Amino acid sequence: MNDTIAAISTAQGVGAISIIRVSGSSAISIVNKVFTGKDLTNVASHTIHYGKIVDQNSPIDEVLVTVMRTPKTFTREDIVEINCHGGIAPTNKVLELILRNGARLAEAGEFTKRAFLNGRIDLTEAESIMDLISAKTEASRKVAIKGLTGHISHLIRNLRQEILELLASIEVNIDYPEYEDAVEMTNEKVKPAIKKIQDKLAHIIEESENGRILTSGIKTVIIGKPNVGKSSILNRLLDEEKAIVTAIEGTTRDTVEGNITIKGVALNLIDTAGIHETEDLVEKIGVNKSLRLIEEADLVILVLNQNEKLSAEDRQILKVCQDKKTIVVLNKSDLEKRIEEEEIPYTDIIHTNTLDESGIEPLKNKISELFHLEQLQNQDDSYLSNIRQISLAKEALSILNEAVIAIQQEVPVDMIEIDIKRAWEKLGEIIGETYSEELIDQLFSQFCLGK
Numbered sequence: 001m002n003d004t005i006a007a008i009s010t011a012q013g014v015g016a017i018s019i020i021r022v023s024g025s026s027a028i029s030i031v032n033k034v035f036t037g038k039d040l041t042n043v044a045s046h047t048i049h050y051g052k053i054v055d056q057n058s059p060i061d062e063v064l065v066t067v068m069r070t071p072k073t074f075t076r077e078d079i080v081e082i083n084c085h086g087g088i089a090p091t092n093k094v095l096e097l098i099l100r101n102g103a104r105l106a107e108a109g110e111f112t113k114r115a116f117l118n119g120r121i122d123l124t125e126a127e128s129i130m131d132l133i134s135a136k137t138e139a140s141r142k143v144a145i146k147g148l149t150g151h152i153s154h155l156i157r158n159l160r161q162e163i164l165e166l167l168a169s170i171e172v173n174i175d176y177p178e179y180e181d182a183v184e185m186t187n188e189k190v191k192p193a194i195k196k197i198q199d200k201l202a203h204i205i206e207e208s209e210n211g212r213i214l215t216s217g218i219k220t221v222i223i224g225k226p227n228v229g230k231s232s233i234l235n236r237l238l239d240e241e242k243a244i245v246t247a248i249e250g251t252t253r254d255t256v257e258g259n260i261t262i263k264g265v266a267l268n269l270i271d272t273a274g275i276h277e278t279e280d281l282v283e284k285i286g287v288n289k290s291l292r293l294i295e296e297a298d299l300v301i302l303v304l305n306q307n308e309k310l311s312a313e314d315r316q317i318l319k320v321c322q323d324k325k326t327i328v329v330l331n332k333s334d335l336e337k338r339i340e341e342e343e344i345p346y347t348d349i350i351h352t353n354t355l356d357e358s359g360i361e362p363l364k365n366k367i368s369e370l371f372h373l374e375q376l377q378n379q380d381d382s383y384l385s386n387i388r389q390i391s392l393a394k395e396a397l398s399i400l401n402e403a404v405i406a407i408q409q410e411v412p413v414d415m416i417e418i419d420i421k422r423a424w425e426k427l428g429e430i431i432g433e434t435y436s437e438e439l440i441d442q443l444f445s446q447f448c449l450g451k
């Protein structure tokens with residue numbers, strides 16, 4: 001990490017200005033070699049200087065250079081930022097000069113990685129930076145900025161502190177059993193203390209699942225037999241929101257047919273229609289992609305043709321979705337009703353007619369109601385913001401659950417202590433107190449270049 005890195009930090013393309021960022025112990029001296037106007041090695045920290053970038057006396061661009069000295073910088077190293085004229089040629093030329101004079105091209109996310117490794121930010125804050133950069137909706141921006149200002153870290157650190165205090169009191173008992181003034185930590189005393197921590201952690205996880213919906217949207221699968229109207233419903237949902245669809249394009253990496261937003265939350269729609277149009281749906285359902293899609297979905301929109309009686313196929317589909325948040329849509333409400341509604345074991349049922357669009361608005365309202373979207377928007381909680389953080393919290397919780405079971409089985413308290421310590425370590429992984437090289441490399445490689 002001793003070398004000096006450089007990258008273009010702004011988007012590649014034509015714009016008024018581009019920023020080239022240089023970080024490392026030689027950042028100032030390297031830029032100084034190609035800058036005329038002032039001796040940058042002598043200027044005060046956090047100052048801006050006007051001058052030219054030159055390549056052996058030949059001017060390359062007119063720039064403003066910001067000099068920030070360690071340690072009060074993003075990476076905690078010396079940082080120089082060159083504001084040059086936007087445009088591909090000048091920007092690349094300036095970068096090339098910097099590289100030729102001793103800097104190395106930064107890897108994706110390397111500035112943020114240095115900020116983490118140098119203790120400037122923890123892992124949740126680093127992830128929040130990434131979330132903030134990729135935030136496509138106002139809701140996801142709000143979650144990300146909370147993470148960036150240390151709310152998540154705070155939450156986890158407080159919980160770890162509580163666990164540490166519990167561990168300390170158990171240790172005192174084990175190491176100094178003769179200590180009279182230390183409260184004896186029996187299993188009966190440890191249990192409520194663990195319970196308290198469990199409750200807090202469970203609450204954080206629950207809130208975070210909601211928070212994840214704010215950041216990544218509601219993964220929605222539309223399922224049903226061929227010809228019931230799945231594609232029509234998808235199109236009706238999309239039709240109404242075309243402007244927003246383009247605005248949030250690319251919200252997710254899944255094979256999504258389209259995105260809409262409902263009350264500021266993205267709905268990522270996956271139409272399963274194309275997957276098995278010609279084959280027997282039920283036969284395939286156990287083996288093909290649909291089952292996995294349903295399993296991973298936050299919401300299933302199950303479409304039936306209300307003009308037909310429930311078939312064996314329909315019943316099977318209804319069964320497959322029973323553990324999922326599901327809205328049953330009875331489509332083709334303009335036609336005669338042949339379906340027996342009381343045979344559908346779901347409470348959330350919407351009647352639609354895609355020809356005149358009736359029922360589409362109630363469908364959206366139902367989605368909003370099911371996910372408490374209105375409350376979610378106004379909630380002011382901090383969340384763990386991604387799957388990595390949430391699954392570590394879940395692992396910690398299940399370790400604590402194991403500890404409680406062990407207590408019930410009267411396992412000695414020093415064995416229980418091992419579980420509690422494991423939970424403490426798991427929570428540490430969330431903020432990056434303990435981490436593996438591979439995790440760090442993998443995580444930061446998802447960043448943009450120059451960040």
Ligand code: GDP
Pocket residue numbers: 224225226227228229230231232233273331332333334335352353354355
């Ligand atoms: P999918 O195979 O489930 O995706 O179904 P489609 O959306 O392709 O629709 C199948 C057929 O049903 C098409 O001919 C549609 O025009 C028709 N359809 C869709 N929705 C309605 C509706 O609400 N009422 C009526 N009468 N026909 C519909």
